[in-house]
Amino acid sequence: MKKLFLAGAALVAGAAMAPAMAQDVVLNVATAGSENMVDYVIDYLGPMFEETHPGVRVNVVGTGPGDAGSQAIFEKLSAQSAAGAAAWDIDVAVVHQKMGGNLVREGLLASYRDQVETGALVTSAAADNALGTDVSGYVIPMFHSQTAIAYNPLLVADAPATYADLVEWTTAHPRQFGYNGIKGGMSGVSFYMGWLYAMTDDAGQMMAGPYDASVAEGWSDALDGLKAFNENVTFTPGNAGTLDMLNRGEIAMGPVWVDMFYTWQADGRLSPDLKLKLIGPGMPGQPMYYVTPAKATNPDLAREFIELATSPQVQAEGIVQRFNWYPGIDASHIEDFMSPDAWAKLFADVTPEDLAANGKTFPIAEFFDLALENYERHVAQ
């Protein structure tokens, strides 16, 4: 059944790529993620690359949002590898962090970071470690998205700096902090993972492994604490719900995705007065990765494409100024390419130092599930 599905998926993807064959060279770029990610490559990166590479056409395939989108890329490469194909028809792929690790473990990717100039500009820990898998050399982050606590300075004069401060604050200001639990989107999940990092001694093992289910036995105090904390908070309907409630003044603080926060502010959907704080000891964020398959049809073009996409200029203009994501390469390299205003805006609330100190990764997959299961069993009951 699964094989049949894979064959079907390959057929559909093949058909989508067929019209491009008429051109001399076609560079196939598959991107997981929401519509805006696909648009980014179609409208911005693709034309820019075609301009400098006459005779090359960039064909973009969006594989869908969330982990399912990355899963589709994995299944296609895995099917072509299993079929023994000499050249696979994805040249560049954009995948989520979790799947980046899986692709490396299955030997489906080419190690390329040393072969592109921009490889030397990468400093983030996520470029070497993908939720427990060593991906060093195989990936360059396209961008980094981060969660942080958004707050309303009119209602919160002195925003809490750590989880412990936050607990104290919510006791003094019941129902003024809002989050979306674990069933309403990833900003709530991220807040919960940060809670476990803060309230247990297992943060390091959760992020890097090795997996051991018995670790959860030591979480009872943290989970009881969260249950008590939940008595003093407002539950919001989803990632967007938290931002809406902040904007209407119904809550004074809540965890949000930084890029979503800035995009909404730029669109006028969120009060410009609201601010962000990345509280200690840290909250998770995640990168998307540029990768190139082990047997890409156009390996050299693929490297050039990624080189362009991770160049300081493109990272500054496209990633930071257009989409409010944090850059995939080290932020210090892009400062020259940004207006002082845009630079100040991106790092006004969350400084590069905050990001380095308090920007964590999500736990490895097994701990991630274990943590969710424990929330359901002990906190939500």
Add this chain to the structure above:
Amino acid sequence: MRSPSLIGLLLVTPALLLLAALFVYPLGFSLVSAFTVEGAGDGGDRFGLFNFVNAYELYATDIAFTVLIVGLSTALIGIFAVAIGGYLTLGEVGFAVALLRWLYRWPLFIPFIVAAQCMRTFLAKNGLMNNALSAAGLLEPLSAQSFLDWRGIVITFVWKQTPFVALLVAGAMASIDRSTIEAARNLGASRLRALIEIVVPQVHAILVVGLVLSFVTMMSVLSVPMMISGNTPTMMTVDMAFRINAYGDYGTANALGFISYLLTGAVAWIYLRRGVREGPP
């Protein structure tokens, strides 16, 4: 005799095949999955009640919550549908009847997800409803509270499903013998009494059909609880989606689905028993 029945069989075959492929097979598949633990122990599948134990341990509160929410909504829908149908049948102010007839069907054409999206901003603490009430001087802004919890779900369900039941009930009420109503009114019964004692008993079979269908529909809605209050406690559909999206755990999701079948099956059974006892409406 033989050939007509053969033709009949041929004619019905496509429909039967479609039903088998698109309904019976997936239903059977999800039932089997509810009782299967994948890769248990030695890597093989194993049959058992593990998924149900898991569903009970984690979601017993949510199951009870779902039954209460949907039960309360069904009751309110029944009351409002009868009130609307009753006014359309017994109302004496022609203009008001025409206006109501024109207005009440609108929510029928609005999908659940759109209704939920509207309610999300309408029912919020500083949302449209509370702002309008405080602007009208009816509510102190400080005492405003958010309805984005179980009440929001009930309000959305009632708002969305009442027109459906009212449509059925009003149609049935329009076709009953008006002389029974007029006789009651001539003997001095108030309109309310005529509605409760004369009209409703004559349309109650249709009313029950509408309510059973609404119950089943509301049991299956994901968007409304998800968008209005996806947190503890929440409805079973949210838990099913979460099991699949977060863990890829179809077993427990299907066990919850099976429990939904049982609940809706019980409601349908109550209805069928009544139908058999009293004959067709």
